[in-house]
Amino acid sequence: MSDKPTTAPTASKGASSPRSAVLPPTAIPPKDLAPKWTPMKVAVWVAIALLGGVSWTMLAIVRGETVNAMWFVFAAVCTYLIAYRFYSKLIERKLVMPDDTRATPAEYKADGKDYVATDRRVLYGHHFAAIAGAGPLVGPVLAVQMGYLPGTIWIIIGVIFAGAVQDYLVLFFSMRRGGRSLGQMAREELGLIGGTAALIATLAIMVIIVAILALVVVNALGESPWGVFSVAMTIPIALFMGIYLRYIRPGRVTEVSIIGFVLLMAAIIGGGVIAETDWGVAMFSLERTTIAIGIIVYGFIAAVLPVWLLLAPRDYLSTFMKIGTIVMLAAAIVVVRPEITVPAFSEFAGRSDGPIVSGSLFPFLFVTIACGALSGFHALIASGTTPKLVQKERQTRFIGYGGMLMESFVAIMALVAALSIDRGIYFAMNSSAAATGGTIEGAVAFVNGLGLAGVNLTGEMLSTMAANVGEESIVSRTGGAPTLAVGLAQIMQGVFGGAGMMAFWYHFAIMFEALFILTAVDAGTRVARFMLQDTIGNFIPKFKDTGWRTGAWICTAIMVLAWGAILIMGVTDPLGGINTLFPLFGIANQLLAAIALAVCMAIVAKKGLFRWLWIPALPLAFAAVVTITASFLKIFSTVPAVGYWANHTAFKNALDAGEQSFGAAKTPEAIEAVVRNTFVQGTLSIVFVTLAIIVIAAAIGATVRSFQTRGGLSSEDPALPSKIFAPAGFLATPAEKTLEAEWDALPPGRKPTVRGH
Amino acid sequence: MSAVSATLARAVRGVRWYVSSLMGDTAYGNYVAHHRSTHDDQPPLNERDFWKERYRDQDLTPGSRCC
Numbered sequence: 001m002s003d004k005p006t007t008a009p010t011a012s013k014g015a016s017s018p019r020s021a022v023l024p025p026t027a028i029p030p031k032d033l034a035p036k037w038t039p040m041k042v043a044v045w046v047a048i049a050l051l052g053g054v055s056w057t058m059l060a061i062v063r064g065e066t067v068n069a070m071w072f073v074f075a076a077v078c079t080y081l082i083a084y085r086f087y088s089k090l091i092e093r094k095l096v097m098p099d100d101t102r103a104t105p106a107e108y109k110a111d112g113k114d115y116v117a118t119d120r121r122v123l124y125g126h127h128f129a130a131i132a133g134a135g136p137l138v139g140p141v142l143a144v145q146m147g148y149l150p151g152t153i154w155i156i157i158g159v160i161f162a163g164a165v166q167d168y169l170v171l172f173f174s175m176r177r178g179g180r181s182l183g184q185m186a187r188e189e190l191g192l193i194g195g196t197a198a199l200i201a202t203l204a205i206m207v208i209i210v211a212i213l214a215l216v217v218v219n220a221l222g223e224s225p226w227g228v229f230s231v232a233m234t235i236p237i238a239l240f241m242g243i244y245l246r247y248i249r250p251g252r253v254t255e256v257s258i259i260g261f262v263l264l265m266a267a268i269i270g271g272g273v274i275a276e277t278d279w280g281v282a283m284f285s286l287e288r289t290t291i292a293i294g295i296i297v298y299g300f301i302a303a304v305l306p307v308w309l310l311l312a313p314r315d316y317l318s319t320f321m322k323i324g325t326i327v328m329l330a331a332a333i334v335v336v337r338p339e340i341t342v343p344a345f346s347e348f349a350g351r352s353d354g355p356i357v358s359g360s361l362f363p364f365l366f367v368t369i370a371c372g373a374l375s376g377f378h379a380l381i382a383s384g385t386t387p388k389l390v391q392k393e394r395q396t397r398f399i400g401y402g403g404m405l406m407e408s409f410v411a412i413m414a415l416v417a418a419l420s421i422d423r424g425i426y427f428a429m430n431s432s433a434a435a436t437g438g439t440i441e442g443a444v445a446f447v448n449g450l451g452l453a454g455v456n457l458t459g460e461m462l463s464t465m466a467a468n469v470g471e472e473s474i475v476s477r478t479g480g481a482p483t484l485a486v487g488l489a490q491i492m493q494g495v496f497g498g499a500g501m502m503a504f505w506y507h508f509a510i511m512f513e514a515l516f517i518l519t520a521v522d523a524g525t526r527v528a529r530f531m532l533q534d535t536i537g538n539f540i541p542k543f544k545d546t547g548w549r550t551g552a553w554i555c556t557a558i559m560v561l562a563w564g565a566i567l568i569m570g571v572t573d574p575l576g577g578i579n580t581l582f583p584l585f586g587i588a589n590q591l592l593a594a595i596a597l598a599v600c601m602a603i604v605a606k607k608g609l610f611r612w613l614w615i616p617a618l619p620l621a622f623a624a625v626v627t628i629t630a631s632f633l634k635i636f637s638t639v640p641a642v643g644y645w646a647n648h649t650a651f652k653n654a655l656d657a658g659e660q661s662f663g664a665a666k667t668p669e670a671i672e673a674v675v676r677n678t679f680v681q682g683t684l685s686i687v688f689v690t691l692a693i694i695v696i697a698a699a700i701g702a703t704v705r706s707f708q709t710r711g712g713l714s715s716e717d718p719a720l721p722s723k724i725f726a727p728a729g730f731l732a733t734p735a736e737k738t739l740e741a742e743w744d745a746l747p748p749g750r751k752p753t754v755r756g757h
Numbered sequence: 758m759s760a761v762s763a764t765l766a767r768a769v770r771g772v773r774w775y776v777s778s779l780m781g782d783t784a785y786g787n788y789v790a791h792h793r794s795t796h797d798d799q800p801p802l803n804e805r806d807f808w809k810e811r812y813r814d815q816d817l818t819p820g821s822r823c824c
Binding site: 110111112113114116118119121122125126129130131132133134135206209213245246250251252253254257306307308311312315316319320323371375377378380381384385516519520523524526527529530546547589 | 775776777778779780781782784785787788790791792795804805807808809811812813814815816817818819820821822823824
């Protein structure tokens, strides 16, 4: 019970100081925080609830031929609003108990650089740009295999009870600890073993996530001269922006981003022209293996180059594109309102032999869609930059919980985009080349042979779509990105330009996904390198010196080789890389979420708030059951399509029997590759699940100990009085407006400045 | 009419403020304001050197970007 709100003591301390005695209060008094229900407000919330209810009925119960995309938007938005207003408020009141009279790290550690009290709306944008990347755009696309309803329900319900809760709690707890990282909090709360397991798991997860994101890019760019050219051009564009910012006009970030954006559009249009020429096709049609090697070399160079030259400008460009494109896509969906013909539950919802995601709906739906519903990776952001920028404690609900709701909405839009394309085309694009043979005829035969209701794919449909989007072929373009790009192109051409513009929109989408992913690859490699240096530094102290070039290069090389090896394995996998590797990505991400939630649970228990322990414990239990079940199936299932080791044994036996071809592997070398790949994948599954069990066990142990002692000593920074005021939510409440006006009315010399050190 | 143009001008200012704060154009201004309130004795860095130092710090403490 060490963590009671400190309102009373702080307020009296503030009053005793002569300087602040005359200042307006720094927080809204608790009595004004209780909402006053007016008939108008009640009517608005009833209307939101009704619209949400009708939308869910249209999606889940009414079975027509088609369902309009608008119902997805309404169902999502109404549910988010209700969850934000009621559930996150409950968490705030009962569990988090923010106290605005208390200074945040941005105030008491203010240094004008890392710790800067930032306007809540700006920080919301910042935080959102840091958490949302390619993840929420890929998972939902793959989950369309099971029909639209399972994915929709999981994205919306998952974010409310799991994803947004995790982001909110981690952000708040880290902020109360001066912006400490998840790893540091794990060590404090879970002890040495739990903390070390969390650290190793984070490092391993980072590697697998970078590898699989890179695989998505490789799959999108393979045999696509247009894509290769325009994505390659992002490198000189970013270099130019870096040099511009350093030597020509330092600090003009928006200006250079607009210039970069114009150049990017020119690169997309230029790519279309070049892909028409013979030399362009000859030069930029690259094998997937070549592209993979290119990305590995790029990853190393980018991670050792100074930040200002490549990473920072690319980051600006990616923030700019991210927010712009998402707003544009949302507007386009509302304008076009596509009709969706995919069934609520497809033929594969109840089976485990789907061509895209193998395995049963439970647990594999929940690992296929990680980002957008529950993403452990966010815990690294919510305990990184964001907590150092928060102005007032009560704003964490808007930034943490609200930021994740926005990512969930992005996932819903990606789902809608993927649902809006013809189902036959969807399966032809996403089934591995091992199934379709990579040819139009093969794809038509395979997809029509799946026995899907209402699907009658023709070769002409595939060739017309390929021609429309300016690609040689769209068969077996796995990884989710090309499917999303086709969906986005189809929706956007309904607003701008018609069919003639589809190729532009397709490559626009590919480019912006590649941009996010290459930034994530670069930043992920850097972070992983630092973690490795820190770890090796425990044995060889010199490695702790992050300024030591040789050490940095060695550790960067190790990390790049680690994810590069997995990437190459995925690219050359005879079974079709992404289909076998993507579950590992989801498992890894959910595992990190379990670690973050476990740390949160231990902190809540230490605070002695046992009545509300279920708030983090519920999503933790779910994430634990999902990751552990999925891992066990991957390890122990006897169905070769599901279990890595079952597959491993089947192919190994074939190899031992001297078979020349087996299943999807047509040569002895391919059989060997499958044996090798399944061994690596199976081993990684074992490592992940073991680490997860150790961390969760440590957290349960810490929670039980806290229960026996009725709480424990808090690891929070000591409370310091705040000297500033700012509203908590997106819009200021009337009480906040009045108080804000009081602060604004102070003469400039009387306003306290945020002081650090 | 003037009310409409005033609202429009306010909206444009709002968008400008939001975009420039989000992208980071205001970082140097924040630093100078902070500097003025704490270290009156030494002059603040000029804008070029401020950004150089900021990127050097980022080199030494990488932040991750999400998937």
